[in-house]
Amino acid sequence: MAAASSAVTEKRKKNPLSDGQGTLAALLISPTMAVILFVVGIPILMSLRESVFRKDTAIDPNTGLIPEGETFVGLGNFTAIFTNPQLVPGVWGTQDRLVNAFWNTTFFTVVCVIAETILGVAMALIMAKAFKGKGLVRAAILVPWAIPTIVSARMWGLIFDGEGVMNRIVGQQILWLADGPQSQWAIIISDVWKTAPFIGLLTLAGLQTIPGEVYEAAKVDGANAWQQFTRITLPMVKPALVVAVLFRTLDTMRMFDLPMGMIGQGKYSVETISMFAYIENNALRYGAAAAYSLLLFLYIVFIAFLFVKFLGADVVGDDELKAIAEQRKRQKAAAKAAGTTPALAKSTVTSGSSSS
Amino acid sequence: MSHARTARRVLAATLSVGALLVTAACSSGTTTPSAGGSASASGTDWTKKGPITYAQGKDTSGNLKGEIDEWNAANPNEMVTFRELPDSADEQRAQMIQRGQAKSGEFTVMSVDVVWTAEFAANGWLEELPADKFPTTGYLKAAVDSATYFNKLYAYPSSSDGAFLYYRKDLLDDAGVMAAPTTWDEMKAACDKVLAKNKSMSCYAGQHQKYEGLTCNIAEAVNSAGGAFLTPDGKPAVNTDAAIAGVQWMVDAFKTGLIPKEAITWKEEESRTAFQTGKIVFLRNWPYVYNIASKDAKFKDKFAMAPLPGKTGPGVSTLGGHSFGISKFADNKGTALAFVTWMNTKENQIRRLTTASNAPVLEELYDDAALQAKFPYLKVLGDSIRAAAPRPKAVKYGDVTLAIQDATYAALQGQKDAKTAFTELQTKLEALTQG
Known part of the structure; x- marks a missing residue:
């Protein structure tokens, strides 16, 4: 990249990372962009259209047939929770089915992600230690994450059976697979079991970038283990951890196969927004299904925004970008003061640095 | 999950757009009733022969494969291809609904659960079956009733079930x-x-x-x-x-x-x-x-x-059981008619009872002494099914x-x-x- 840097010095570019090959780059990624547009963009637009229509369901009293067609209902599919609530009994009381699904989704997300983060970090700390059989422990911890969700859903279904292992362990007969708060905990336990290793893995990657000297220095300064953990490990592992937590949050919010495969449909204590949208879709109410999917989409986007905004989740790895921009600002100010043309800062990376 | 679903919807939409272009059947107007639902039995051609497809849930006993092989050997110009659907009834229904929504005749004949008949018929996905070509005399009354919608037969009972x-x-x-x-x-x-x-x-x-x-x-x-x-x-x-x-x-x-x-x-x-x-x-x-x-x-x-x-x-x-439904959008309905009639012959019903323990829909079989000797439960089953009540239609x-x-x-x-x-x-x- 050094050769290119002298040629572009005169050109003023908005993007300090650009090396003058923008056109070529655009050309090269355009097939990918076209595919993404086709498989992501068009379906989203179609869902948007679908969400403001409702399929006609009136039955012809003479033939019994349903004339085909759909009616434009505007935001009717979204406002139905106020105008025509479908009351269901859930753990959060009797309320509209979508609202109930929303609270279930939120509850699962909060509880699962907190538990997974704590367990995952603990796993990472264990895996990072040098001891005999480290490879075996690492592999063992990763096994749950490698099992397909539907398989673990069926497996935990057997464990939580009335006659299953879990009831033998707790020594009581809890009907996990019925419908109630206990079913929620069955879901939470199996989800944490399955995905804590994911956080553990990403955190481990972050841990391994912390140089040992920092800990040695801390030891010399007399810091105890807890201080080392809170003052060194956590801050230094935070970029990796925040991204792992963000991924898990977004993933848990669209939880579907675990409750569907383990507890089944029509169980309001575990019904998530994804499940409800799927069930509506199966009942040929495509408008409502599209509307609920869009609501979930917006909810996820909102949470992702909060993460990036307040926890500084660095998903695209733009640390360097920010640093260069800062440097450019300073150079410009300095050049202005000196009355010369500024030599702008350049990127030193040749390939995109992904976070952690 | 939402991607898979939208992708499926796109597929269905693409197919339906394609079908609309090919047949130019109707405008895609949003509120006008289209030709698909209203082109009643009048235009059905029950003589056209040719290859067809039969869709049914998992063939756990392996009996169906034998039946279809036998049919194909005897009718090389009217081959039946078996499309095996998943084990779960919900998945089977979803697959059939997708074809119906897309106006696709991919499944010429499909094995329809008794409780789906009304939904499939009302949406105009099933061909109405004329009584002269699909005789139901001697069939279990409850089974025929469960395949009937608005006094018209929309599916041909193939097996029954009782507890x-x-x-x-x-x-x-x-x-x-x-x-x-x-x-x-x-x-x-x-x-x-x-x-x-x-x-x-x-x-x-x-x-x-x-x-x-x-x-x-x-x-x-x-x-x-x-x-x-x-x-x-x-x-x-x-x-x-x-x-x-x-x-x-x-x-x-x-x-x-x-x-x-x-x-x-x-x-x-x-x-x-x-x-x-x-x-x-x-x-x-x-x-x-x-x-x-x-x-x-x-x-x-x-x-x-x-x-x-x-x-x-x-x-x-x-009452449980399945029926043969014939897709409204499929080709070669003459072969479909012949295949369905052949599948329901007395011999084939006995074979399905013997090898796949499917309860027959021909009432006389339940009183057959030889069969009763072979299947000790057959008499009780007949009593159970004869008294059975269908689920709400x-x-x-x-x-x-x-x-x-x-x-x-x-x-x-x-x-x-x-x-x-x-x-x-x-x-x-x-x-x-x-x-």
Whole structure:
């Protein structure tokens, strides 16, 4: 990249990372962009259209047939929770089915992600230690994450059976697979079991970038283990951890196969927004299904925004970008003061640095 | 998941756009009724021959493959291709609905569950079957009725199903109970005697998990108490005293421990295992249990079957089974007609009974002495199916069955009493069956 840097010095570019090959780059990624547009963009637009229509369901009293067609209902599919609530009994009381699904989704997300983060970090700390059989422990911890969700859903279904292992362990007969708060905990336990290793893995990657000297220095300064953990490990592992937590949050919010495969449909204590949208879709109410999917989409986007905004989740790895921009600002100010043309800062990376 | 779903919707939409362009059948107007639904039986060509496709759930016995091979060998110009669908009924329905929505004739003939007939017919996905080409004389009345919608036949019954009361004959004999119970009270009395000696056992169980099986079980309780989900003219009637008495029986059975508490999470297999491992004395289940239990050398002499018990006399089973539906959008309906007729010949029905234990739809087979000797349960099955009541026939069957399950599960779990739950259900069903 050094050769290119002298040629572009005169050109003023908005993007300090650009090396003058923008056109070529655009050309090269355009097939990918076209595919993404086709498989992501068009379906989203179609869902948007679908969400403001409702399929006609009136039955012809003479033939019994349903004339085909759909009616434009505007935001009717979204406002139905106020105008025509479908009351269901859930753990959060009797309320509209979508609202109930929303609270279930939120509850699962909060509880699962907190538990997974704590367990995952603990796993990472264990895996990072040098001891005999480290490879075996690492592999063992990763096994749950490698099992397909539907398989673990069926497996935990057997464990939580009335006659299953879990009831033998707790020594009581809890009907996990019925419908109630206990079913929620069955879901939470199996989800944490399955995905804590994911956080553990990403955190481990972050841990391994912390140089040992920092800990040695801390030891010399007399810091105890807890201080080392809170003052060194956590801050230094935070970029990796925040991204792992963000991924898990977004993933848990669209939880579907675990409750569907383990507890089944029509169980309001575990019904998530994804499940409800799927069930509506199966009942040929495509408008409502599209509307609920869009609501979930917006909810996820909102949470992702909060993460990036307040926890500084660095998903695209733009640390360097920010640093260069800062440097450019300073150079410009300095050049202005000196009355010369500024030599702008350049990127030193040749390939995109992904976070952690 | 949402990506997979949208992708599927795109596929369906693409196919439907394609179909619209090819046939130029109608404008894609948003509110005008299109030609697809209204082009009634008038234009159907029942003579065109050629290759067709048959879609059905998993061929677990392997019998179907043999049947289709035999047909293909005899009719090389009218080959039938078998499209094996997933095991789960919901997945099969989803696949068929996708073809219907996209106006695709990919599945010429499909195996339609009795409870889907109304939905498929009302949406115009099934061809109406003329009575002269699809004779139903000698067929089980209930099976034909379940394939009929608005007095027209939309599917050709292929197999039927009814439930039994399985019981531990060894324990009943031991306790001095000589005959199988015919009423709920008799069953309880028999249990009292048996359980006095076998303290760890429970009396009875069916399928009480919240899924389609619960609908079947509660329908049996309601019908066996003299109630009905729908009146003969199709109006919901679940808040009658008789219907609520049926529900109340099941609720009380859970309360008094007649049905074990954990049965609230049981489906077919869980309840069969409980029966076979000696946890319950009486089991309500489908005929398949016989095939499994009679292969267990230790267990095969310990059980017998009887018709379901009822409130004051013999009970009423819920009707199951499948029919052949012919897609409205498919080609070569002449071959479809010939294939379906051939599949339903007496010989083929006997073969399906023998190799796949599918209950036949030809009534005379249940009285056949030779077959009865071979299948000890055939007579009981015939009695069960002849007395069986269909589940509510509804275009929005998915919503109807969920509403029934909601009400039942709430009553069984004690969140609502039977009367409140089923009075609320009445209101819901009235709204759902209005269309």
